[in-house]
Amino acid sequence: MNNTEWPLYEVFIRSKAGLSHRHAGSLHAADDRMALDAARDTYTRRTEGVSIWVVRSSSIVASDPAENAAFFEPAEDKVYRHPTFYEIPDGVENL
Amino acid sequence: MYTQGLDQKDSKRDDADSPERLAAFQARVDTEEKIEAKDWMPEAYRRTLIRQISQHAHSEIIGMQPEGNWLTRAPTLKRKAILLAKVQDEAGHGLYLYGAAETLGVSRDQMVGDLLSGKAKYSSIFNYPTLSWADIGAIGWLVDGAAIMNQIPLCRCSYGPYSRAMIRVCKEESFHQRQGFDILVSLCRGSDAQKAMAQDALDRWWWPSLMMFGPSDAESKHSAQSMAWKIKRFSNDELRQKFIDVTVPQAEFLGLRIPDDDLAYDAATGHYRHGEIDWDEFAAVLAGNGPCNRERMAKRRKAHEDGAWVREAAQAYARKNAARAA
Secondary structure (H helix, E strand, O other): OOOOOOOEEEEEEEOOOOOOEEEEEEEEOOOHHHHHHHHHHHHOOOOOOOEEEEEEHHHOOOOOHHHHHHHHHHHOOOHHHOHHHOOOOOOOOOO | OOOHHHHOOOOOOOOOOOHHHHHHHHHHHHOOOOEOOOOOOOHHHHHHHHHHHHHHHHHHHHOHHHHHOOHHHOOOHHHHHHHHHHHHHHHHHHHHHHHHHHOOOOOHHHHHHHHHHOOOOOOHHHHOOOOOHHHHHHHHHHHHHHHHHHHHHHOOOOEHHHHHHHHHHHHHHHHHHHHHHHHHHHHHOOOHHHHHHHHHHHHHHHHHHHHOOOOOOOOOOOOHHHHHOOOOOOOHHHHHHHHHHHHHHHHHHHOOOOOOOOOEEEOOOOEEEOOOOOHHHHHHHHHHHOOOHHHHHHHHHHHHHHOHHHHHHHHHHHHHHHHHHO
């Protein structure tokens, strides 16, 4: 058994120019170049992408779902950040 | 195939899972909220998914063997290119699924190790041999057809990474089924010998394909929890019935006879009734005594061992370059 597992990479794909890269999945590769080649073979066999990013999973800093309430709560009581918060007087247009 | 892992019993106890947490989790699932990798989940949910997703991945990987058997003997260059693309897809499906399973905290090495040691299972269907080119048609039509029936509900699975992997798989699987049917259409429009080949393939693959859906509902005692967790959406018998109902007319189109004397359309229910499935055969194949179990495992182990130097060399190269750059 090979117990020296290759590092895990996350794969992000831009499906066409004008759109953002989007997470497609993950894979193992010995190095960055191999990760890119494997990402092409694994995730774009049907021309699903025009650009690929790969990044070591260990390099991603993620928020903790268990802390979601505290982390995202400050945005919830600021309804005035949405345009729908404001009442527009009758007769006013183009606002 | 692919949900046979959900019929196994999970007997461990999880004292750490408090009733409050379990109830909150179930409430999320009940409202069709997706569960993501870092979310809290019951340990049994995690174990069930690891078992199910890894078995699914192993099935894709082992599934390359019966089809790979005909790569060098495909009748035309076009058929060969298509089959090559299909076998490559199976490898891709295996990789999507291993990736999804790894989000649950199991390592790739662990999963591969469990497959090679025989601890982990894969779908019973891949322990049958591909004796003629027509078998490649039958696999695409029946085996991939049955897989699609199983996999489309899995796209709505409560576990996000599995559900996303399945959406990708299902998009590609449709090509597999059509290419299989296309092979059989050609054979059935050909000479008597070619048509007989197609019939022979259907005779051998029909019953094993029905077994892919797993034991009958009466025997499938452990799937209730998977249903409650919305990992599984339909019972084995429901999916099997759906498969039979759509497949029988396709066989009629081909002019082939389904090898079941008891098969009859029931106008009252709108379903085809079918004969008794040989569950002893199913049990024997699962227990490792199908026609090709040993061959499949031996080939997988050999491929893994033969590739060891490549994995080591790639790693040595990566380390050398990293050291130079430092």
